[in-house]
Amino acid sequence: GDPGPTFPFLCDGAVLQISSNLNLALHRLVSPSDFRYLWIDQICINQKDDGEEKATQIRSMHLIYGNAENVAVWLGEAPEGMQHALDLIPSIQNGLNNIDGIFLVNQANFESHGLPEVSSPVWQTLGAIFGSSWFERLWTLQEVVLGRKLKFQMGSYLLDWDVLSSLAFRIAKANLSFHMRGETAMPKDRAGGFTAVQHIHYLRQTKAEFGYISWPMLLEVARTRACTKEVDRIYAITGLLTGATVSALTFVDSVIFACSGRRYFSTKTGRVGLGPTDIAPGDLVCVFLSGPTPYIIRQPQRPSNYIFLGEGYVHGLMNSEALDMMDQGVVQSETFELE
Template sequence: MSNPYSGNKLPERHIRLLDLHPGEIGTPFRGTLRHACLDSAEFYEALSYTWGAPITSSYLRCGSGSVPLTLNLTQALARLRRTDRTRTLWIDQICINQDNNAERGQQVSLMGDIYRGAAIVNIWLGEEDEETTEAMVYLPHLLQAFSNPDERDDVGDEVPHVMQVLSILTVRSPGWIGLRNIFERPYFRRMWIVQEVALGKTSAVQLGSHTIAWDDLAKAALCLEGDGGHQVDAHRVVRMIKLLRRQTVLDQPGRRPLIRLLHQSFNLLCTNPRDKIYGVLGLATDIRPGELLPDYSLSCQEVYHAATIFCVNKYKSLEVLCQVRHPKSLPALPSWVPDWTVISSLGQSLGFNLSENYSASGKKVSAPQFHLSDDKHTLYSNGKFVDNIQQVGTVMPSEQDLIVNVYERYEVLLEWEQYARTFSPYATGESYPTTFWRLLLADGGTRWKDSDRTRQQFYESHQNLVERNRDLANKDWEPVAEMSIVNTRSLEFDKLMEAACYGRRIAITEQGFLGLVPADAQARDEICILESVKVPLVLRRVPLSGDHHLIGESYLQGWMDGSWFESSPNPNMQFSLI
């Protein structure tokens, strides 16, 4: 059987479209592949889905050739195919010659325009089962929680009424379990979902025989945010998509810089690790034509190295270093180059998610001093040494199932509390309670910071949190009963603490400062502040060398506003990161 792509080179800004021929259930798939210009405004639908295991389940006959299909795509086509007329689709697995690296790179660079141009984006979540069918019954009732919202979130969207959600579904009900299982499907951990859904004009979700509006499913994801038994990560992806869609509608071109998109999508998955970079290029609004083109002939290390250097040069900043996580799965990378294949256990990035609170390297506007070695493997930057780490505590667990690790989390909180009690008053003059809650939040929640009464409320929320963890560690947990006595401020405190502490250790420096450091940090590591970086970094000196390895970002209590960096007598020095 011939190759359907043979002698079928795509002209510039052209794509292939699949005319899927009508057919009855169970009959072989047949279709026609044809070229179309992206600028011709031709009608087509796009498919957003996961490939699944790379095992051929069936074939699509195209003329005298055929295209192999994975099981998930086979199931999707069976649902999408009409019995009475042709349906025109764009599907990456079929419409791109996956064996041609040059074509793949060229088509990936057009991906943003492909999804913008689609009349509708069909989201395929997979086949239904008994639990997800139960969830579809409950979904309309769950959406009632938005009829009288408690408040609006930071992007202006309605927040579900927490107690109304709990009155509709308990966390052990079949409907709740079914919804949670939907959002735990691989689709919601997929890299490409962000671009495909955010840029589409209209999106419809298909789960087996059920069709759901994307906006309704997105609301359900927000209802499941931190449901007490499991932490479902889908809500983070949903929030990102909602924000990107709003920026697209409002035509805010400066709001989607590549460096921030790389951070926001850090923990999403893709079959080809190069797509951790290439998968957000179509969303970035600050990439000019010809910049950072997809090239699948490069190794993953080369792609990540080039992307990091691109960010350093483009933004005249070392902010991208805040994305470094350990342990790396690509050990050949320089320590200062993020390994985007790593799935991070951290709550959130200090240098990105919480960066509006910080300016550790000062507020003076001047060109930072940094440069690369000739081979581009050593990064030189000016900065200041702050202090050595003397002692580190236990890592705050970030296990997704809170029922499993609640006792461990309680034990870690007690340990950290003992560290903080030894510093009262702290170097900043603050008492132990204030020092500790600010540490647990990494000084987040600043919109309430000026109110003494609210400071006390934060501390009381912390006390409730500790007591609740102690109780839950010593008895069977009935999540609904527990959530019914937790006030909104306590839940907010929980979320902020998760963002700051999960996956990090408490650290004490030789001069008696408290901080939060990466799990890989250890005694004798150095805390330094590099020019243009908003947070201190943990560095490890290479033995018998003046070079350093970058361990990751950190929070240092009392050092985050830049006043120390600007007034410190410590000399400005050059650090070499390898």
Template sequence: METDNKESIIDYQYKALKDGKSIRLLYLHTSSSYHQLPIEVSLCEFPIDACPSFGALSYAWSIDDDPAPSDRELLCDGASIKITKNCEAALKRLRRPKQDQILWVDAVCINQADLEERSLQVRLMRQIYTQASWVALWVGDASTAVDEESGLPLSDLGMDFIHDFAVEIAERTNSGQALNEGPLYQEFIKDRRAFQYSESEVFAPRVRGVWDVFHRNWWKRLWVIQEVALATDPTLLCGLKAETFHNLKIVIKALIRSEQPVDVMEFNSLFIAHTFHQFHVRHMIETGTMGKISPPGIKALDILNATRNTQASDPRDKIYGILGFFGPPATDTENIFPDPDYTKPAAELYADVSRAIILNTKNLDVLSSCYGFFKSTVPDLPSWVASWNDTPVQYFDGKIFNAAGSSTVVYEDCGDKLLMRIKGRHVDSVKLAGQIPDSIGYSNEACIELWRYWWKFASTLDSYPTGETVTDVFKDTLCWGSHLDYSRQQLGENKESFNAWLEILTGTDDTDIAAKRIFNDGEPFKYAHRATSVTWGRNMSITNKGYLAMVPIITKADDKIVIFQGSKLPFIVRTEDGTSKLGGPCYVRGMMDGEFATEEDAGAMDELEWFTLK
């Protein structure tokens, strides 16, 4: 039971580590009672290459999206180390009655108040998690919500369901039976349609339990991705339940396999969306797709994009939290990152990384997710710098386009780390931008109203510069020329679903009825579903040369359309007082495949101009 000792306990004083190759390990002392507090520990320093057998803890500092106060404490050799409630819960779960546990726990083993030490310890994360004998993935205590029939926490039911589901999948796979006919698979997907219009309470208790486990804050945390990916055999812990990560992988792989109806695939993908980063990156390692990639910079960008939707309390950790996937810069040419330095502002760090990727790859793929007209969570971030701390407004793969042809970046150092000076060709300008309401919730009804306006807007064009019909170009533009799986869409594809969609859109139904008819999973829904994702954060515009363009939402008349050397996409650029701001990529049918590319010969290069991006 918890002690009532109110005497003040002095704070633990960390001793400086001997060098950059040492770590501290936590000795978690025994207790005869699971609930006994405070937890007693000791810390010992070891060279990273001469550690005793130890386990590592992977956990989220907070159990929700709010910063967790460090209002709990460990008793370390008679002194106090402040920790969060979730860290305390994890250590209680791992504590044993008869034998000390030797662990590595970041919040305790690193002196978090010492920025220099934090910078040095980050470089050792790769070794720590690969050397750990076991890794516990703590997602939190059992849920407080219980199943009325059994009286058990929903998360307990969910953990049991995951185990049983993995067994069913393995058995049916080995015997050649269809996975989608398995009873647990059917139980998992049976409420998918009701879920579209309701919350997770529509699920049966066991599936609600899986939802509970898969939506813990741990899954959103950036640092856990490398902790999972580098671990030899990690185990997921939730309350008193445990499940191997291998079994979770079996379940996730089965749920997102391509041989499923589209509506089932999309429901499953939405259900497991929070977990995808951990499985995706670990799969990249296991299959060798994260091995040597040439040229340097491509692997860095791939991992940064794969981990982009995760969370870190410090935006610099969106960079430092993936360094475990790289060796030292001196021996790993793929490591194009600067050394960890927690004194460097996040904007400068992001600029250093974006520039390094551009100079190493000699292309501008990293700019595909830059939307300089939007406010970033990173203060003072330049418009040309990717904000890995923000969710990108991107539902396409820029690599499937080739706006600048075979050209490579033409770069000039301007002596300012926060400026990027590159060459490009001003090919067109925005003439008219569609009206945007003051507030858009992107509900089904809001999308209907926006699309109706855009259709009338586009219909003012009598013809199109490429000779294609305005209707075909509109269909293509509203989908950013690509499918939901980000593959390239041919102009004649999706005509049946588009025509069904357009018939309702241009009909006499009011907004509510039109929305119900279009978003009812029928033929019009196939087109609407793709168009919806591209609609978010964008507007439609008409250019001076008569092209239709999908542009960042606050694009204005007279903004330039520029194709930079080495870019796969055209970009919106706004120039004032000699410097330019990158608004973001745009889609312009007739400019996406090198039609306005400038070849790198002396005559053609005269068509280019320097842009100093701020």
């Protein structure tokens, strides 16, 4: 979240502290004469709770975004010259339509395609739109991929998603994002938004056409976005996965937990299992008559009691199969004295 200063916010009789960015957004998004329901993660999810309540809320975010009537995206305050830049977007798109590949940034080329001058502040204003830090954040991906209707707002200006997407593709196709970043007045960190918009477009299109987004595709997009905690690179995108994929992830978590601190082994008869980390060739698998699981023991090098190493998992011996084998005469019971 935003580590900067906070502002008091009265909600349902309680005073909450919200970030300066959210404070600005609420003043722009809501007027005193307005009455509408808003769901804002910073307010509706207890940010101080790192327990089950917060985890449950995070798991429900995809349902909230997917069923929302509108998803409002706040890009920050508008830069100078915003209205002029928005007015010129249609003509800029027309000028970029016939450009394919490398486009040399010089006045003659811009004039021949009906584009604003190379040094025009319009390019810097457009760069400020796509340079919003919103495009860099990983947690914002879920809301725009799942949202049915998107409303982008910068200051008091509303921006249409289709217009933003179309403009970003045309600028990228003309190879202008690099030139806008490097050869005009736009700061060098302002090209990320062009790529981010294209990523969002592809994810929305893929989900609309196929009903799901592949795990590798999500990882490719997620790695380019920023988040405060590295572990959030997984949690921030699980809501974009299908139920089957999420179940698979839960299964993987269970496997990791079960295998942690364990070592794989195989027996002389071809069975496989997991045992203590110090298990070694020659150790024995035993099923105690009163034990709930197989155990691993070690025969000492000199005459003495056997060494107890710990419990194990042996595939095919976890459900009383050893007792059935003893009844059939396949194995016999023995007495072991343990240290």
